[in-house]
Amino acid sequence: xxxxxxxxxxxxxxxxxxxxxxxxxxxxxxxxxxxxxxxxxxxxxxxxxxxxxxxxxxxxxxxxxxxxxxxxxxxxxxxxxxxxxxxxxxxxxxxxxxxxxxxxxxxxxxxxxxxxxxxxxxxxxxxxxxxxxxxxxxxxxxxxxxxxxxxxxxxxxxxxxxxxxxxxxxxxxxxxxxxxxxxxxxxxxxxxxxxxxxxxxxxxxxxxxxxxxxxxxxxxxxxxxxxxxxxxxxxxxxxxxxxxxxxxxxxxxxxxxxxxxxxxxxxxxxxxxx
Amino acid sequence: xxxxxxxxxxxxxxxxxxxxxxxxxxxxxxxxxxxxxxxxxxxxxxxxxxxxxxxxxxxxxxxxxxxxxxxxxxxxxxxxxxxxxxxxxxxxxxxxxxxxxxxxxxxxxxxxxxxxxxxxxxxxxxxxxxxxxxxxxxxxxxxxxxxxxxxxxxxxxxxxxxxxxxxxxxxxxxxxxxxxxxxxxxxxxxxxxxxxxxxxxxxxxxxxxxxxxxxxxxxxxxxxxxxxxxxxxxxxxxxxxxxxxxxxxxxxxxxxxxxxxxxxxxxxxxxxxxxxxxxxxxxxxxxxxxxxxxxxxxxxxxxxxxxxxxxxxxxxxxxxxxxxxxxxxxxx
Numbered sequence: 174x175x176x177x178x179x180x181x182x183x184x185x186x187x188x189x190x191x192x193x194x195x196x197x198x199x200x201x202x203x204x205x206x207x208x209x210x211x212x213x214x215x216x217x218x219x220x221x222x223x224x225x226x227x228x229x230x231x232x233x234x235x236x237x238x239x240x241x242x243x244x245x246x247x248x249x250x251x252x253x254x255x256x257x258x259x260x261x262x263x264x265x266x267x268x269x270x271x272x273x274x275x276x277x278x279x280x281x282x283x284x285x286x287x288x289x290x291x292x293x294x295x296x297x298x299x300x301x302x303x304x305x306x307x308x309x310x311x312x313x314x315x316x317x318x319x320x321x322x323x324x325x326x327x328x329x330x331x332x333x334x335x336x337x338x339x340x341x342x343x344x345x346x347x348x349x350x351x352x353x354x355x356x357x358x359x360x361x362x363x364x365x366x367x368x369x370x371x372x373x374x375x376x377x378x379x380x381x382x383x384x385x386x387x388x389x390x391x392x393x394x395x396x397x398x399x400x401x402x403x404x405x406x407x408x409x410x411x412x413x414x415x416x417x418x419x420x421x422x423x424x425x426x427x428x429x430x431x432x433x434x435x436x437x438x439x440x441x442x443x444x445x446x447x
Numbered sequence: 448x449x450x451x452x453x454x455x456x457x458x459x460x461x462x463x464x465x466x467x468x469x470x471x472x473x474x475x476x477x478x479x480x481x482x483x484x485x486x487x488x489x490x491x492x493x494x495x496x497x498x499x500x501x502x503x504x505x506x507x508x509x510x511x512x513x514x515x516x517x518x519x520x521x522x523x524x525x526x527x528x529x530x531x532x533x534x535x536x537x538x539x540x541x542x543x544x545x546x547x548x549x550x551x552x553x554x555x556x557x558x559x560x561x562x563x564x565x566x567x568x569x570x571x572x573x574x575x576x577x578x579x580x581x582x583x584x585x586x587x588x589x590x591x592x593x594x595x596x597x598x599x600x601x602x603x604x605x606x607x608x609x610x611x612x613x614x615x616x617x618x619x620x621x622x623x624x625x626x627x628x629x630x631x632x633x634x635x636x637x638x639x640x641x642x643x644x645x646x647x648x649x650x651x652x653x654x655x656x657x658x659x660x661x662x663x664x665x666x667x668x669x670x671x672x673x674x675x676x677x678x679x680x681x682x683x684x685x686x687x688x689x690x691x692x693x694x695x696x697x698x699x700x701x702x703x704x705x706x707x708x709x710x711x712x713x714x715x716x717x718x719x720x721x722x723x724x725x726x727x728x729x730x731x732x733x734x735x736x737x738x739x740x741x742x743x744x745x746x747x748x749x750x751x752x753x754x755x756x757x758x759x760x761x762x763x764x765x766x767x768x769x770x771x772x773x774x775x776x777x778x779x
Contacts, residue, residue, distance in 0.1 A: 242661060247562060274664030284655040288677035297673065298663035348659070355663060 191389045192258045192275075192358040193218030194239065199253035200417075201234050201243055208234040210417040211253070214408055216359065221381060221390045223404035223426065225397060227446065230410040231418025232393045233281075236361050239391060240276040241269040257358065274298075277357035281364040283344035285336030285351070291328050294336040294347055295319060298355035314354055322350035323380050342373025349380065359389040367395060378403050397442055401430050409438045496748040502741035512745065516711060518726075520734075525742040527749060532712050533626060533720035534750070537701060538694035540630025540716070541637055546687050548634075549641035557649045558671055569646065576639035584703035587632040592704055595631065596623025600717060619717040622706070627716040629705035633697060637690035644689060648682030649675060681768040688761035695754050698724035723750040 194216035201209040209231040216222045216239070224232040237243040238251050241262060254261045262272045277298075285294050295315045299306065306314070315332065319325040324346040328339070336347055345365055352360055362381070366374040381403045384390060394400050400407055407429040412418040422429060422438045433439045440446055503512060503525060515526030556568055600621030608614045652675050660674035676683075706719020707729060723746050734740040 240662060242658060245657075245661060270664055270666050273662055278658075278662035280655055280658060280662075282655050284653070284659040286656065286659065286674060286677065288680070297660070301663055301665050301669050301673070351659075351663065 190219040191387060193220075193389050194359060194391075195256040196239070197254040197256070199235070199238055199251065199255060201231070201238050201251050202249065203246065204248040207417040209238070209410075210415075210419050212410075212420045214420055214423045215406075216389055216391050217406055218389050219385060219387075220405040221385050221392055221403055222406045222408065223400035224391065224393045224408050224410060225395075225400050225441075226410035226418070226421075227412075227441070228395075229418075230412045232410050233363050235410065235418065236278075236363050236391055236393050239359070239361055240278055241272045242278065244269070274301075274355060275357050276359040276361060277352035277355065278361040278363065279345070279348050279352055279365045282368050283341055283348055285339070285344050285347050287335060287337035289336055290333045291336050291339070291347060292332040295350050295354050297351055318350040318354040319347075321353050321384070322346045323376060323383075324350055340373070342369050342376060345369060345373070345377060346380065349377075349384075353384070353388070357388065359391065360384065362390065362392045364393050364395060366399065374399075397430075401426060409433075409435075409441060411437055411441070493748075493751065496744055496751065500741050500745035500748050502737050503745045506738045506741075512742070513749070520730075520736075520739045520742075523736075523738060525738075525745075527723065527726075527746055529712055530721050530723040530726045530746060531749065531753070533629075533705060534695060534722040534724070534753070536716075537626050537629040537633055537705060537720065537722060538691055540627065541633030541694045542687060542691045544631060544634035545638045545641055545690060549638050549686070549690070550645050550683055552642050553645035553649055554671060554675070556646055558667070558675065569643070572639050572642050574639075575635070576643070580636065580697060580699040583632055583636055584700035587628065587700055587704045591632060592623035592628055594623075595625075595628045596621050600627065604717075615714050616716050618713070618715040621717055622719070624704055624706040624719055625717050626705060626720040629701045629720065629722070630716070632700050632704055633694045636697060636700060637694050640693055641686045641690040644686035645679070645683050648679045648686065651682070652678045681765050684768055685761065685765050688757065688764070691757060691761075692754060695757065696724060696750065698722075698728050701725055702728055723747075723753075 196216070197213050199209065199212045200207060212235060224236060226232050234243060239255060239262075241251075243249050243251055251263065254263055256262070257272075257276065260267070262269075262276075285291075286297060289297065292315055295318050296311055299311070299314060316325060316329075319328060324343060327343060328334075328347075331338075336344065339347060345368075349360075349365075366377050369377065378399065381390060381392065385405075392400070392404060404426045406424065407426045408423040409421045409429065410418045411421045422433060422435045424434070429438060430442055433442060506523065507525065512525055512527060513531075514528050515524075516529040516532075517524045517526045518529065519525075552568075552572060556565055560568060600617070600623070604617045604621065608617050656674040656678055657670055660670040665673060701722055702725040705722060705725060707721050707725055708719040711718075727743055727746055727750075730739075731743055734743055
């Protein structure tokens with residue numbers, strides 16, 4: 174117990190803030206269809222930025238652009254810039270694989286690798302990064318990551334079980350452990366609680382609050398209460414008659430929810446549509 | 448006050464149970480009849496084979512029939528082990544050669560090929576499955592056989608011959624009509640089956656699995672290796688087993704190239720062989736006695752049993768591979 178506390182304080186103290194992001198004029202397409210148009214906004218370092226908006230507004234497409242995952246879909250492409258500190262991740266000399274190693278992602282549906290054990294799920298990313306680590310180091314990473322994802326106590330006695338044997342909420346925390354095991358700068362979360370029950374959701378939300386001590390987080394959510402509870406900044410996206418998603422308003426969460434500047438934002442947060 | 452309004456509810460439930468259930472029962476009966484008919488057919492086939500082969504087991508013991516290699520109708524000696532050997536070895540060679548190519552092609556089609564190329568490639572490979580086996584046989588006799596004899600087999604002999612143990616596989620004079628050539632033609636014939644099923648299985652791998660591996664910073668190859676193949680491996684194993692089952696029973700093309708001439712087992716793949724299916728096809732009309740005929744039908748029985756054993760082993764293999772995964776469907 175005491176060792177755990179020491180470890181946690183150490184990790185907070187010995188680390189400077191994670192990198193932030195700055196998105197400039199980013200547009201995303203599926204073939205000829207423009208899904209997202211001309212978004213410019215920051216993802217503040219060490220904060221939680223929520224992306225809200227009605228279904229089909231392009232918020233999931235947008236977040237998938239932030240680690241260059243969008244372009245893996247057939248026919249999909251992106252224009253504009255997204256800076257991780259001073260490096261544009263869309264610059265021509267940047268390898269998208271390297272981008273994804275520093276900008277991790279947690280998905281809507283928990284997607285542990287079912288043929289791997291819990292232990293192997295956590296170190297899946299480490300193995301990819303070609304780091305030669307001893308068994309002892311790996312054990313440490315596994316324990317540290319699972320503790321970081323608030324899952325250690327539930328799985329420490331069954332690390333060799335399949336990742337798929339866990340409950341939905343545990344699976345999602347396993348995916349978070351897998352993501353933080355590679356020590357990313359930014360964690361993107363695409364509606365991480367939408368497949369979970371309220372108790373599992375609460376645990377993930379608690380976890381997000383802890384994770385922002387150490388990582389920059391962008392969170393897509395359908396749930397406005399969730400955005401209000403866990404985020405520091407909120408961006409409201411909307412696709413109007415033109416069908417592509419655009420950024421309507423961005424600001425501190427407090428301001429978006431109490432004093433929105435745009436009447437569409439106000440209509441959305443007060444439940445008049447969406 | 449509420450009592451004054453008539454209540455509609457209960458009268459809307461029809462009390463005529465028969466009328467509602469009759470259609471269901473007829474449909475259930477029809478499907479059940481189909482299921483029973485298939486089982487009955489299998490049972491009839493097995494019973495018929497057992498009945499028709501009874502004479503041979505009166506003539507000589509099962510052990511002598513199964514485990515000796517002398518097949519001499521003139522002296523009434525019937526040992527099928529060389530046929531079993533030829534069948535199994537040529538099929539296994541076919542499987543080993545076909546599976547990597549088929550799975551590779553399936554991965555290419557699903558993961559790499561541009562969308563416009565998917566259909567033509569799949570269609571062409573599946574077209575191979577539609578070619579009658581006699582045509583494969585002719586092709587094997589006139590083209591594959593000579594190529595094996597003059598190019599591939601001498602090459603294998605030069606490079607692998609000197610290696611101890613492995614070299615035994617490539618002993619003898621290359622003739623192009625041997626177990627290896629039969630294995631190669633079988634590989635070509637079962638390739639479309641394995642490819643088509645593997646492709647379906649790989650397409651079933653959820654994109655969330657691919658995303659998950661990509662998001663950790665996997666290259667495409669690492670993603671396929673780490674997410675796609677493990678998820679699909681049970682299905683790929685099933686595809687391979689279906690290919691093996693087809694190879695075990697394949698008759699015509701194999702008969703034309705395997706040589707049909709061995710009652711000894713040397714271990715060399717350059718030796719002419721004989722498969723169970725070829726033996727039945729070649730000798731059925733020559734059987735001039737009850738015992739000879741019943742011996743040939745007994746070969747069919749052995750072939751059927753081996754095919755069933757392979758299928759059962761395949762089920763066990765797939766079950767053991769899927770075992771872990773089945774948990775996920777429970778939660779999903």
